[in-house]
Amino acid sequence: MKRFSIKGKRGAVHIVKVDEPDAYLLRSYVFTIGGSPAAPTAVRCVQGGVVIPLSHFVKPPPSGMRVLHMNGDTLDNRAANLLICTWEQWGNYFQACGNDGRIAKRTGEPCRERRDQALRLIIESNKEAA
8 A cells, every 4th residue: 555645725734545556646647635624535637627536546437336435534545445336325325424424414323334234235236236
């Protein structure tokens, strides 16, 4: 695993993790930190204002699909941490667990079990589709 430091807004430094074979991406492109303070994400801005997350370089999703960071850390872009899922699966995961994947929005309870259950469902669904 390689770690890279990327400066964010207001000079904050964020550590981005990638697998050794993907380290060239961080040397080849200019990445900036985007997203919210609660969930920063490494992104690359390209012509026309289109923003492409680093995760999409590491594990490009097919059209109509999303990339989910299984451990909830959007700066951890190791291939083993990235899961391809549908928009519906991605939405269900965040609806149950809140944006940071730690606290349920409605109840305020820790949602590790719900997050893990949502991940298991996505993984099982992906196995069935393969």
